[in-house]
Structures are given as structure tokens and as C-alpha cells.
Amino acid sequence: DVKVTQSSRYLVKRTGEKVFLECVQDMDHENMFWYRQDPGLGLRLIYFSYDVKMKEKGDIPEGYSVSREKKERFSLILESASTNQTSMYLCASSLQVHGYTFGSGTRLTVV
Amino acid sequence: AQSVTQLDSHVSVSEGTPVLLRCNYSSSYSPSLFWYVQHPNKGLQLLLKYTSAATLVKGINGFEAEFKKSETSFHLTKPSAHMSDAAEYYCVVSVIFGNEKLTFGTGTRLTIIP
Numbered sequence: 001d002v003k004v005t006q007s008s009r010y011l012v013k014r015t016g017e018k019v020f021l022e023c024v025q026d027m028d029h030e031n032m033f034w035y036r037q038d039p040g041l042g043l044r045l046i047y048f049s050y051d052v053k054m055k056e057k058g059d060i061p062e063g064y065s066v067s068r069e070k071k072e073r074f075s076l077i078l079e080s081a082s083t084n085q086t087s088m089y090l091c092a093s094s095l096q097v098h099g100y101t102f103g104s105g106t107r108l109t110v111v
Numbered sequence: 112a113q114s115v116t117q118l119d120s121h122v123s124v125s126e127g128t129p130v131l132l133r134c135n136y137s138s139s140y141s142p143s144l145f146w147y148v149q150h151p152n153k154g155l156q157l158l159l160k161y162t163s164a165a166t167l168v169k170g171i172n173g174f175e176a177e178f179k180k181s182e183t184s185f186h187l188t189k190p191s192a193h194m195s196d197a198a199e200y201y202c203v204v205s206v207i208f209g210n211e212k213l214t215f216g217t218g219t220r221l222t223i224i225p
Contacts, residue, residue, distance in 0.1 A: 035215075040120065042201060042217040090155070099145060100213060102155040 003027075004093050004103040012109045019078040021106050023091030030095065032074035034058075034066065037088040037105070049074055081110045113138040115204045117216035125224045130174075130189040132219045134202030137183065144185045145203040145213070146176055155201070161185065172196070197223045 007022040025032065031050050035043040035058075045058030047066040055066050063085060067075045074093075078085055088107050092100040118133040136142060146158040159170025166178040172195075176187045185202060202216040 033213075040217060042117075043215040045212070045214075048212065099157055099160055100155075104154045 004091055004101050006089075006091050006103040006106050008106050009104065010107050010109075012111060013078075013081050015082060015110055017078075017081045017110075019081050019108065019110075021076040021078075021089055021091075021108070023074045023076070023093075023103055024072055025074075025093040025101070026072065027093070027101075028071065029093040029101075030071070031093060032068065033092045033094075033100070034064075034074065034076045035090045035092065036060070037090055043090065046076065078108075081108075083110050086110045113140075113142065113204045113206050113214050115202050115214060115216040117200075117202050117219050119219050120217065121220045121222070123222040123224055124192045126194055127191050130187070130192045130196065130221065132187040132200050132202075132221065134185045134187065134216060135183050136185060136202070136204045138204055138206055140206045143205040144176075144178060145205065146170065146174070146185075146187050147201045147203060147215075148198050149201070150198045158187070158200075192221075192223050194223050194225065197221055 004025045013019050033048040034046045037043050044060050046064050047058050049055045049068045052071050065077045086109050088105050090105045091103040094100045114137045116135045144161040147155045148158050149155050158174050159168045161168045161178045169175045174189045176185050200219045203213050205213045
């Protein structure tokens with residue numbers, strides 16, 4: 001089975017901190033994605049990547065950046081955390097046309 | 112552009128009765144459609160997917176969905192609800208144009224009444 005591992009299940013950070021959320025997949029998938037999940041809003045795409053060192057903005061990229069130095073790792077960076085970035089963050093990976101595999105999520109609270 | 116609308120944010124049914132979760136989609140190209148389920152404090156799990164083969168798609172745990180192009184719908188059904196079906200359900204659309212990108216609906220919370 002494909003595994004997508006998010007390094008932290010729960011995180012609490014202070015406003016203004018730089019925050020790194022890490023995601024690693026073990027099946028050599030080209031595509032990786034970061035979503036945030038909020039009640040009543042579903043999952044919204046923040047950034048995605050179809051190859052190493054490649055990144056594209058999703059629907060809500062403001063306040064976030066990403067890094068993909070190796071194929072298996074895709075990091076989400078909150079440059080200066082704010083309280084409106086308190087959310088559940090989900091990482092996913094996929095091969096073309098095969099659907100996604102999701103990680104278990106990181107619940108981030110910014111205080 | 113592609114989008115998906117889940118018509119009900121919350122559905123409640125009694126155990127043993129049918130389940131219907133409604134989803135309409137919009138896409139400029141031939142879409143692939145998915146239903147995902149998320150149980151409380153669990154990750155997202157793929158229930159079923161439509162990728163331009165048979166229009167009636169069977170998934171796990173007795174769920175199925177029918178792709179209706181004329182109605183731009185992809186409703187999820189189950190003949191008899193079980194307590195374990197209580198979860199959040201997401202309808203998802205994807206267009207294979209180069210690489211795949213999923214667009215999620217806002218979710219439907221299914222509650223099962225004993």
C-alpha cells in the first residue's frame with residue numbers, strides 16, 4: 001500500500017512564527033498536493049507539484065509556500081503564521097489517473 | 112474550469128433505510144468523478160470512482176453511484192444504512208488534462224439514527 005506520512009498529527013504555533021509541515025510518500029509518485037480542510041468549506045487546494053523542484057499555485061496560495069527538493073518529500077511553509085491559518089492540513093500524492101492517497105492530516109492551531 | 116456542488120450539507124437517515132447523497136458537477140471536458148469518505152478522526156478513503164467506463168459504479172461497503180451526463184449528476188446511494196456509515200462524504204471532480212487535479216465539494220455529513 002502507498003503510504004503518505006505527515007510528520008506531525010497536532011501542532012500549536014504562535015502568530016508570526018515560520019511553520020514547516022512535512023509530507024513524505026513512499027511509492028515514487030510524481031504528483032503531490034497540499035490541501036486545507038475547514039468545516040463547511042471542504043478541501044481547498046493550496047499548492048501542488050508534478051515534479052521535483054516544480055510547484056504550482058492552487059486555489060488559496062496566499063500566505064503559503066512549498067518546497068520539493070526530492071521526489072518523495074513535499075513541504076508546506078507558512079512564512080508568518082496567522083490565526084486564520086488554524087486548520088487541518090492534508091497532503092496527498094498520486095500517479096496520473098489513479099486517484100489520490102491522502103495522509104492522516106496535521107491539525108495546526110495558531111495562537 | 113471544473114466545480115462540484117454537494118446539494119446537502121447534512122443528511123440524517125434511520126438505520127436500515129436508503130441513503131442518498133446528491134452531487135452535481137460542472138466541467139468543460141469529460142470528467143472523472145469520485146466519492147471519498149472520512150470517518151471521525153480518520154483520513155480520507157476512496158469509496159468509488161467513475162472514469163468513463165460503466166455509468167453505474169459500485170464501490171466499497173455497498174455504496175454505488177450513477178453518472179448522468181444529461182443531468183450533470185453523480186449521486187451516491189446505498190440501499191440500507193448502517194451505523195458505521197456515519198461520516199463526512201466528499202464528491203470530487205477531476206479533469207485529466209496533462210496531469211490530474213482534484214476539485215472537492217464542500218462535503219455532506221451523514222448521520223445515522225438508531
